[in-house]
Amino acid sequence: MMVPFRKPPAPAMAVAAETTTRDPLDSPMWSDLSKRYLSGRAVVFDERVQVILPPVTENQTQVPITIDARALGQVDEILVIVDLHPFPQPLRMEPIAAQPFVAYRQKIEQGTPVRAAARQGDTWYVGGRYLDAAGGGCSVPPAVIAKVDWEHLGEIRARAWREADGGARVRMRLLHPMDNGMIANIPAFFIETLNVSDASGAPLAKLQLSEAIAANPTLTLLPAMPKDGELLKVSARDNNGGEFKAAIPIPAAATRMREGRL
DSSP states (O other): OOOOOOOOOOOGGGSOOOEESSOTTOOTTHHHHHHHHSTTOEEEEETTSEEEOOSSOOOTTSEEEEEEOGGGOSOSEEEEEESSSSSSOOEEEEOTTEEEEEEEEEOOOSSEEEEEEEEETTEEEEEEEEEOOOSOTTTSOOSSOOOOOGGGTTOEEEEEEEOTTSOEEEEEEEOOOOBOSOSTTOOOBOEEEEEEEETTOOEEEEEEEOTTBOSSOEEEEEEOOOSSSSEEEEEEEETTSOEEEEEEEOOOTTSOOEEEOO
16 A cells, blocks of 8 residues: 655744653553642643753763753743652742753652643743663761861852843852752751842842752853843852852953853
């Protein structure tokens, strides 16, 4: 029987991404987690929400994860959900005046689905991948427990540069142990909130972090260029009430990146 010829699909920019309401990762935890974290709103699995994971997990205490939902356009908030984890929601982000994009590192306890949920109005668009990893990133003490550098606790080291689309790219590292309370005799001690604003204090992005985030958090964000001066402000607060701040200058076009501290 002859198979009728079919025209190839149009370019990706002209075609809606494939969506489904069935969990493509077939996780036994997803039903409960979605009810817990997605507030009973409509949930659609959408390939435009990208979760980028390393092909090999070399260090369960420092697993790089990138969430990219820019193909959706502007979103109201982003949640990261890790199904098989003591702290299933490691990060929440409000991209107030920022692209729906975040890259960070976290501790992983075992192989698990890793998902990103991006909300537009009353609908969550969810993407995810399975991370293959050995156990112990959260609960097994390291061979050598690093000493906390109390003198520089909370110091923020950051760089910013201009993007071709007119926005900014910020990469920052905060010196903090991010203890999750699962190691004997070491209480939970971690950064809970992190905010990026312009020079006047107008918010660009707000993040909530959990105990799952890796020690000395490293994050990359794509905020809009500030309207008031070429300066970004970063502020963070930990669960013991410690507050940390930095000012990040944005270099002029075609100049080298600069580091900001406060």
